[in-house]
Amino acid sequence: MTGAGAAMRRVLEARAGVAPLGEAEVDVLAELAERVRELNEAVVFTGVDVDEIAAVRDEVAALTARLSVVRREHPPLAEARIGGMTRQLASPVSGVVNPIAPPVHIQTLPDGTARAEFQIGPIYEGPPSFVHGGVSAMILDQVLGMAASANGTPGMTATLELRYRRPTPHGVPLVAEGKVTRSEGRRTFADARILGPDGQVTVEATAMFVMPMR
Numbered sequence: 001m002t003g004a005g006a007a008m009r010r011v012l013e014a015r016a017g018v019a020p021l022g023e024a025e026v027d028v029l030a031e032l033a034e035r036v037r038e039l040n041e042a043v044v045f046t047g048v049d050v051d052e053i054a055a056v057r058d059e060v061a062a063l064t065a066r067l068s069v070v071r072r073e074h075p076p077l078a079e080a081r082i083g084g085m086t087r088q089l090a091s092p093v094s095g096v097v098n099p100i101a102p103p104v105h106i107q108t109l110p111d112g113t114a115r116a117e118f119q120i121g122p123i124y125e126g127p128p129s130f131v132h133g134g135v136s137a138m139i140l141d142q143v144l145g146m147a148a149s150a151n152g153t154p155g156m157t158a159t160l161e162l163r164y165r166r167p168t169p170h171g172v173p174l175v176a177e178g179k180v181t182r183s184e185g186r187r188t189f190a191d192a193r194i195l196g197p198d199g200q201v202t203v204e205a206t207a208m209f210v211m212p213m214r
């Protein structure tokens with residue numbers, strides 16, 4: 001036993017008294033996060049000269065200082081609910097207010113499938129023109145976790161097995177989908193996959209989630 005359940009409960013209790021973000025605040029933070037995603041890509045791809053890079057560096061540092069004048073103790077984790085599921089605003093995969101999230105918007109369908117239509121930008125590249133395998137794993141872990149939650153049997157990822165069948169291209173429409181296959185006590189098993197624009201499977205994943213005991 002790892003005490004993961006107790007540790008998470010302590011954090012959730014600490015966050016319980018924190019006022020949720022209003023929708024207007026979520027919307028403007030999501031727009032800011034989108035501008036920062038554009039900035040991330042501009043940083044990677046810029047061809048401006050050294051003096052201009054240094055000037056932008058200083059402007060970005062000034063903007064960071066402005067935002068940091070008031071700082072929350074915890075990321076906004078679960079402020080709104082969609083279809084009975086917690087909306088993870090700051091998730092590194094699907095969080096609209098997290099600039100490092102692609103973001104991948106995952107929906108759960110009535111049959112329990114977790115599904116996302118998304119694109120991955122070039123800053124997530126691994127092999128030339130293809131998505132980094134760790135990024136695909138991160139997306140599939142989240143899709144699998146959402147499927148486990150939608151099944152009413154959430155848990156922490158205990159195992160995650162990946163089979164990279166074909167390279168996953170970036171900058172094109174992709175689909176990720178996953179579903180629970182069975183649940184035994186505290187353990188839930190689920191399968192997921194990423195499909196390329198031609199409908200062919202690029203990555204398959206199988207995971208086991210365990211609800212922590214304590």
Ligand SMILES: CCCCCCCCCC(=O)SCCNC(=O)CCNC(=O)[C@H](O)C(C)(C)COP(=O)(O)OP(=O)(O)OC[C@H]1O[C@@H](n2cnc3c(N)ncnc32)[C@H](O)[C@@H]1OP(=O)(O)O
Pocket residue numbers: 001002003004085086088141142143144145146149155156157158159185186187210211212213214
């Ligand atoms: C709407 C919200 C959507 C959220 C989506 C989120 C997706 C992202 C999810 C994550 O990224 S979670 C972060 C990555 N995972 C971790 O950090 C987990 C770290 N590991 C742990 O905290 C613990 O090992 C774990 C909670 C998984 C299990 O600890 P426990 O002490 O609760 O379980 P225990 O050791 O009592 O084992 C329970 C059962 O599971 C089995 N088991 C546990 N871990 C296993 C493992 N790794 N492999 C195989 N079997 C395992 C274990 O044998 C046992 O089987 P039996 O009931 O048959 O005896």
